[in-house]
Amino acid sequence: xxxxxxxxxxxxxxxxxxxxxxxxxxxxxxxxxxxxxxxxxxxxxxxxxxxxxxxxxxxxxxxxxxxxxxxxxxxxxxxxxxxxxxxxxxxxxxxxxxxxxxxxxxxxxxxxxxxxxxxxxxxxxxxxxxxxxxxxxxxxxxxxxxxxxxxxxxxxxxxxxxxxxxxxxxxxxxxxxxxxxxxxxxxxxxxxxxxxxxxxxxxxxxxxxxxxxxxxxxxxxxxxxxxxxxxxxxxxxxxxxx
Amino acid sequence: xxxxxxxxxxxxxxxxxxxxxxxxxxxxxxxxxxxxxxxxxxxxxxxxxxxxxxxxxxxxxxxxxxxxxxxxxxxxxxxxxxxxxxxxxxxxxxxxxxxxxxxxxxxxxxxxxxxxxxxxxxxxxxxxxxxxxxxxxxxxxxxxxxxxxxxxxxxxxxxxxxxxxxxxxxxxxxxxxxxxxxxxxxxxxxxxxxxxxxxxxxxxxxxxxxxxxxxxxxxxxxxxxxxxxxxxxxxxxxxxxxxxxxxxxxxxxxxxxxxxxxxxxxxxxxxxxxxxxxxxxxxxxxxxxxxxxxxxxxxxxxxxxxxxxxxxxxxxxxxxxxxxxxxxxxxxxxxxxxxxxxxxxxxxxxxxxxxxx
Numbered sequence: 001x002x003x004x005x006x007x008x009x010x011x012x013x014x015x016x017x018x019x020x021x022x023x024x025x026x027x028x029x030x031x032x033x034x035x036x037x038x039x040x041x042x043x044x045x046x047x048x049x050x051x052x053x054x055x056x057x058x059x060x061x062x063x064x065x066x067x068x069x070x071x072x073x074x075x076x077x078x079x080x081x082x083x084x085x086x087x088x089x090x091x092x093x094x095x096x097x098x099x100x101x102x103x104x105x106x107x108x109x110x111x112x113x114x115x116x117x118x119x120x121x122x123x124x125x126x127x128x129x130x131x132x133x134x135x136x137x138x139x140x141x142x143x144x145x146x147x148x149x150x151x152x153x154x155x156x157x158x159x160x161x162x163x164x165x166x167x168x169x170x171x172x173x174x175x176x177x178x179x180x181x182x183x184x185x186x187x188x189x190x191x192x193x194x195x196x197x198x199x200x201x202x203x204x205x206x207x208x209x210x211x212x213x214x215x216x217x218x219x220x221x222x223x224x225x226x227x228x229x230x231x232x233x234x235x236x237x238x239x240x241x242x
Numbered sequence: 243x244x245x246x247x248x249x250x251x252x253x254x255x256x257x258x259x260x261x262x263x264x265x266x267x268x269x270x271x272x273x274x275x276x277x278x279x280x281x282x283x284x285x286x287x288x289x290x291x292x293x294x295x296x297x298x299x300x301x302x303x304x305x306x307x308x309x310x311x312x313x314x315x316x317x318x319x320x321x322x323x324x325x326x327x328x329x330x331x332x333x334x335x336x337x338x339x340x341x342x343x344x345x346x347x348x349x350x351x352x353x354x355x356x357x358x359x360x361x362x363x364x365x366x367x368x369x370x371x372x373x374x375x376x377x378x379x380x381x382x383x384x385x386x387x388x389x390x391x392x393x394x395x396x397x398x399x400x401x402x403x404x405x406x407x408x409x410x411x412x413x414x415x416x417x418x419x420x421x422x423x424x425x426x427x428x429x430x431x432x433x434x435x436x437x438x439x440x441x442x443x444x445x446x447x448x449x450x451x452x453x454x455x456x457x458x459x460x461x462x463x464x465x466x467x468x469x470x471x472x473x474x475x476x477x478x479x480x481x482x483x484x485x486x487x488x489x490x491x492x493x494x495x496x497x498x499x500x501x502x503x504x505x506x507x508x509x510x511x512x513x514x515x516x517x518x519x520x521x522x523x524x525x526x527x528x529x530x531x532x533x534x535x536x537x538x539x540x541x542x543x544x545x546x547x548x549x550x551x552x553x554x555x556x557x558x559x560x561x562x563x564x565x566x567x568x569x570x571x572x573x574x575x576x577x578x579x580x581x582x583x584x585x586x587x588x589x590x591x592x593x594x595x596x597x598x599x
Binding site for chain 2: 040041042061062063064065066067071072074078079080081082083087090091092094095096097099100101104105106107111114115118135136154158
């Protein structure tokens with residue numbers, strides 16, 4: 001996968017190898033979320049290319065990106081408050097659904113079967129993330145930490161091959177962050193993970209590669225150890241954060 | 243607090259649900275044989291509006307798109323059926339799919355540009371459609387009969403059915419309404435139902451979940467149009483006559499108020515809302531002819547203020563007083579930071595999977 005020359009970002013170019021966890025860090029406003037928005041096609045960069053699994057993402061309409069196996073979470077949550085927790089997770093999993101208007105109107109057998117399969121898949125993810133108890137509750141009104149987990153469940157239910165996590169640890173309690181890190185460990189291998197996170201301990205522990213963005217430019221790339229020692233990073237990032 | 247507690251999805255829960263549906267159907271079937279022809283006529287009208295409101299309800303209540311032009315689709319459906327029956331030998335039964343097809347196509351043609359608009363802009367553009375409908379119907383005289391309208395040969399009572407004409411028209415409309423409501427229920431559950439709510443409440447989530455938002459919106463707009471078209475065709479059957487004055491701008495607002503009064507995001511609400519918009523003005527007229535508008539308007543305001551979630555919401559709360567539906571207890575994986583079922587949503591809160599905004 002390669003990103004290149006993105007708008008709020010300029011001349012950003014880096015690759016992520018299949019199966020690795022790539023930490024994407026940088027001060028606020030560095031362009032991390034914008035970069036995710038470009039990959040999930042919520043915004044269109046004026047120039048550059050984004051390639052995933054040999055497919056030019058910029059040539060695809062937004063709704064096709066999910067079918068390629070790209071799933072993401074939102075920093076400020078992308079849940080549907082009026083849907084139950086289970087329905088939110090099923091929403092994440094339904095991108096392959098063939099239930100269009102005509103088939104749904106008649107509730108054809110394959111629509112029912114698809115719905116049962118989706119529900120089973122969602123319930124498995126809910127159980128894995130210990131959300132079974134709240135499955136039937138509306139997403140609106142649950143505690144923030146739980147919502148973050150539902151957000152993650154929604155992305156995982158899509159069974160992604162590329163998982164974009166936008167600050168999954170923000171707002172979580174200390175113990176929850178450890179749990180989250182453990183969970184991301186278990187996803188590794190099934191999916192390539194790009195992790196945007198301010199929680200440095202977690203990024204350094206999980207990442208195979210770390211990419212540092214500042215003012216829309218890549219200022220360093222390397223293993224966690226290399227990046228930690230990089231003078232440019234120390235000046236631009238750690239200097240301002242600490 | 244409830245009299246009975248049942249587990250969601252259990253046999254008792256299913257029995258209750260089917261029992262309610264069976265009882266409702268039995269009542270709906272028994273009514274025409276225990277009322278007057280004029281009341282049957284009014285109830286038939288209720289069904290016509292209920293079909294149209296069910297379509298509009300999907301658009302407004304689920305996808306959050308407001309159309310002020312639904313009366314125009316109703317008119318086009320009525321005229322399509324009327325013109326086909328008055329000018330060709332087509333069987334009346336085929337006039338229904340014909341009206342649906344024409345209004346669906348109109349909805350597609352209109353929906354494709356309209357989907358770029360949202361909120362107040364879509365409302366205004368559809369309003370233009372409603373405003374234009376009347377003058378167009380008056381001008382297109384060769385097809386519509388102009389100002390004097392068209393007489394429609396009504397569906398004759400079949401020989402094997404020993405009922406009066408008014409009872410037959412009611413039963414016919416009831417059957418069509420039943421089918422249309424069932425389809426609406428199917429469309430608003432499952433993947434498609436989730437897609438609609440996601441489009442309304444979280445468009446970014448919808449798009450990243452692989453939903454083709456533009457396509458779903460357009461098809462839904464066309465589907466809502468087709469519902470109004472079928473409602474209009476039933477209306478033409480029921481009255482045996484169509485004329486432009488039946489399809490004023492007010493009709494669009496009547497349909498929209500039926501949706502809101504009935505309850506946004508519920509299919510059953512369409513019937514309740516249609517009952518309201520047909521009968522409340524009538525009773526208001528009986529109280530005082532001069533004050534009809536004021537009484538109707540007052541009732542409308544009262545419902546909006548006093549019944550959040552509309553009539554369907556009220557019914558749901560009443561039902562919850564009697565029957566408490568609980569989720570099956572999870573076996574594992576339930577060590578959660580969230581307080582347990584005592585805080586399950588009650589009163590004004592939407593139920594699980596509930597869709598009231």
